[in-house]
Amino acid sequence: MSKNNIEKLFKPVVGEDNVMTSETDRYAYSYDAAVLDGEMPAIVVRPENSETLGEVVKLCNDNGLPLTVRGGGTNLSGGTIPKPGGVVVLTNSMTKILEINEEDLYAVVEPGVVTAQLAAQVASSGLFYPPDPGSQTVSTIGGNVAENAGGLRGLKYGVTKDYVMGLEFFDTGGNLVKAGGKTVKCVTGLNLSGLMVGSEGTLGVFNKIILKLIPPPQAAKSMLAIFDSVKAASEAVAAIIAGKILPATLEMMDNFTIRTVENFRRAGLPTDAAALLLIEVDGHPAQVADDAARVETICRENDARELRVASDQHERNAIWQARRDALPALAKLKPTCVLEDATVPRSKIPAMIEALELISKKYQLTIGTFGHAGDGNLHPTILTDKRDKKEWEKVENAIDEIFDCALGLDGTLSGEHGIGMAKAKFMVREVGKASLDYATRIKAAVDPKNILNPEKMVRRNNG
């Protein structure tokens, strides 16, 4: 469709100011945070309310235009790279928190609300919205739901899917479909909100989301456990969980990451340690004291060389600062930083880390590994320069092997970063053909013209 015609189509609906077609504007919406080449959309539109959002979806469908919804554009799997010639739909004019209900413990939000802003608003009402992806200051709830984003608190509090009570989305005809609701229990109809979580914009366009809120923990205690072997650290992780303690956060950093972070901030991390565990227990003050003591004992029993327990807010911040520094510190080492996300059952973490070390040696690549050990969700981070074609080839092979290892250990391709374009071709290995075919049939049924974020996750022909 020509530039003029496509403008004519959308301007009356979203308004002159909410349509962008210049080359420069379109280029700026051709990429996201994935290390992939971008694609140019034909037009970028920004609906300001539900009605226009619905009309935009219908217009796209009526004209067979591929549509990609974009929140913060921070996903790491190419989920918002549009189809060439398609339509990018921005949600950042739909940022209202419509309701925070303190009696029934839920919030109703528009899809463009930024995660951290919701969390802050909820906290000021004395409640708690736990999912906290590392990108929370810029990611949107719509994007979090569509990617089923996790975060540091996954172990105890779960991930985004555990907080979606219901949602409203537009189908390709622009009809508003309601799923779930505001009640704790709800079994009326198919669990469509469950289907929408993690759907990466391929099955419908979210208009409103109802999120569960919980009372915040009253107390928390953080500590740092230092180990001389990764094996010991991962055994400690397994032992903590086997000991029926659920820390809010249980993170690991490997030696390379420790050294890089220490080099970056000089906060006194032990650069000779093989692994660190960063642990926080929370809850009722008495239980926190109890859990903390037991975690300490378990770590010592599993050969922790040293334990540093935060005695005040300042020390607690220092521990989590170190964790927050992991990605920035690694990212600064090399131009390109490929943040992988393969996840294994927690008991397989030692095996996974060992495999990663072998892969890094085999391909002579720098890989720093840190992540959510308590969830078995590690982030092996490959540091490279994508302009170096030869090394890049090695990176691609290494990624391939990482996936194979994770799958061999009963793990998954992606714990939280999504499939998008980056991993679509690997899916069949994990889920098998029947599963893909089933997904494809659902997709074909609800989106016959294949306009909803085509090529992402579910492909028409599962080659």
Add this chain to the structure above:
Amino acid sequence: MADIHKLATLFKELDDELVNCMRCGMCQAVCPVFGQTGKETDVTRGKIALLDGLANHLLQDPDGVNATLSRCLMCGTCEANCPSGVNIMNIFLKARAIMTGYYGLPPIKKAIFRGLLANPRLFNSLTAISSHFQSLFTKKVDELLGSSCARFNNPVIGDRHFNTLATKPFRRIYPKIDTPAGHSGLRVALYPGCVVDKMFPSIGTATVKALQHHGVGIFMPSGQACCGIPVLSSGDRQTFNELVEQNVARFRNDRFDYLVTPCASCTATIKELWPKMYDGGQDIQTLAEELANKTMDISQFLIDVIGVQVDDREAAGESVTYHDPCHLKNSLKISEQPRKLLQSSGKQFVEMADAATCCGCGGTFNVHHYEMSKKIGTKKAENIVASKATTVATSCPACMMQITDMLSRRNAGISVKHVIELYSDNL
């Protein structure tokens, strides 16, 4: 347009810096311009992607990219918070210079930069004359000043509430100063900067008073030129080089321990940009680096070097809050020292919300995107009012102009002062 390939080649030289951006998008959380518009082209990630697109022939729209480059406050907030440590300000300044090379400097800027700023004597006398005829020549003055010194953009456009040019500039009060070290044993070079000189001479006199009080000798040569930030922001590296050379020449033959300025923008420019962006001869380069190493913000000097002790007696008087100028906080990571100095000024110190968020001035940004600048400034003004302080202090005269504009349009009745003025008043 024939030269778009040449342009691409020039941008390709930035490749090693551009490639460090990992497109994570975290800059969306901090960029004040993006905060207003929500457009990807207005945030760092977008701008860097666009430059990368030009460099790699993926994009053929230099006009569009050039326009987005100017929609930036150059506040450095994105760089200070970038997880990947991208040298964003460096990239933007160089990109602006490349664009200016491609498009040429607009005639009015050329006349002002090269004819006026590079000629301090003329600049001084012209502004001196203008100050007496402000009401008559406002429009002219605005064209002249509004687009010349990044910070001189105020006189009358629309409904701006502006600071007027001082009838007696600082340099007429103190044409030059040359005093030996006093009881501190130290002697500093003083670089007041042109906004202090021409609009806020009281900041200059307060600085002199404080230095004298602490027994610090002062060397302030006449004929100092503009630090160069306005020309550099407009991509005019030729004039920038000339200004650096002129200034270095003023200071090269004298002995002093530090170079202090009461202007955050000047401090950051001398300290960061003179060594990084000057691309003339090695001799000047070395001297510029030496000067840069000695350069300090006035409050940093008084607290860190002189060792002024915080007066922790409970102050009963009026309350004061502090706005962090981007050029101190983001570029030089200075935020404690001005606060400490305020706690020694006999006033009660209160923190405002978002103290380190840009005031929206951003030099020529204020001229070209006044409406957006006003919106960003309004937020700042609201936070100041909410702090309930009766005075707002800061460390950059450019911020003072913007904040004055924003506060007076709401009749807030809050006075705007430089930290050093409050400190000196209490001596």
